Amino acid sequence: AQKITQTQPGMFVQEKEAVTLDCTYDTSDPSYGLFWYKQPSSGEMIFLIYQGSYDQQNATEGRYSLNFQKARKSANLVISASQLGDSAMYFCAMTPGPGAAGNKLTFGGGTRVLVKP
Amino acid sequence: GAVVSQHPSWVICKSGTSVKIECRSLDFQATTMFWYRQFPKQSLMLMATSNEGSKATYEQGVEKDKFLINHASLTLSTLTVTSAHPEDSSFYICSARGTGVANTEAFFGQGTRLTVV
Numbered sequence: 001a002q003k004i005t006q007t008q009p010g011m012f013v014q015e016k017e018a019v020t021l022d023c024t025y026d027t028s029d030p031s032y033g034l035f036w037y038k039q040p041s042s043g044e045m046i047f048l049i050y051q052g053s054y055d056q057q058n059a060t061e062g063r064y065s066l067n068f069q070k071a072r073k074s075a076n077l078v079i080s081a082s083q084l085g086d087s088a089m090y091f092c093a094m095t096p097g098p099g100a101a102g103n104k105l106t107f108g109g110g111t112r113v114l115v116k117p
Numbered sequence: 118g119a120v121v122s123q124h125p126s127w128v129i130c131k132s133g134t135s136v137k138i139e140c141r142s143l144d145f146q147a148t149t150m151f152w153y154r155q156f157p158k159q160s161l162m163l164m165a166t167s168n169e170g171s172k173a174t175y176e177q178g179v180e181k182d183k184f185l186i187n188h189a190s191l192t193l194s195t196l197t198v199t200s201a202h203p204e205d206s207s208f209y210i211c212s213a214r215g216t217g218v219a220n221t222e223a224f225f226g227q228g229t230r231l232t233v234v
Contacts, residue, residue: 035222038128043155043228044227047159047224050222059130091160104162105223109160110159110160
């Protein structure tokens with residue numbers, strides 16, 4: 001069984017500053033995929049970034065980067081230069097095996113981020 | 118990215134009635150669809166996985182006779198909440214994977230907010 005833990009239920013961040021959202025995971029699968037999603041108040045799930053367990057480099061997508069530390073089983077999300085529109089709920093998730101193809105996502109409890117002007 | 122359309126976005130129904138939620142893949146063939154439920158301020162919990170043309174696989178604790186899932190075509194899956202009760206009030210969201218789309222992202226619908234009165 002897979003388990004995702006997000007220890008920060010909520011946090012404030014000043015506009016234009018960087019913020020790190022913590023995510024730790026537990027799995028016995030030899031390969032897996034790690035994801036971060038953003039959920040604004042409208043409810044839609046917005047894909048942010050993906051990291052495969054065998055990827056050598058940390059994933060980056062624009063202002064989002066994933067700090068993947070395999071030995072520590074952590075996959076923290078870093079948002080640089082925070083914007084007011086970044087205020088939302090953020091979920092870390094994982095799948096057994098690479099990618100999301102055919103595999104169900106297991107979600108963490110989420111972290112609510114509020115960006116202050 | 119690929120587009121998944123979910124309808125309706127919100128619905129209010131009377132206790133004891135049934136509600137159908139549709140999830141459509143607009144520009145790819147969805148071989149597998151996942152249905153999630155999200156209670157307020159909580160994470161997404163997988164309810165079931167459906168593959169086109171076969172019976173859905175339900176997660177432990179999810180009543181298959183209450184949450185009927187049909188995946189009759191490669192572009193449409195439906196979730197019917199039968200004899201709905203107030204405790205079924207929740208946010209329901211689908212996601213899809215399929216042929217011809219990236220396997221490093223799960224494509225989500227917009228979600229359906231169900232309120233049973």
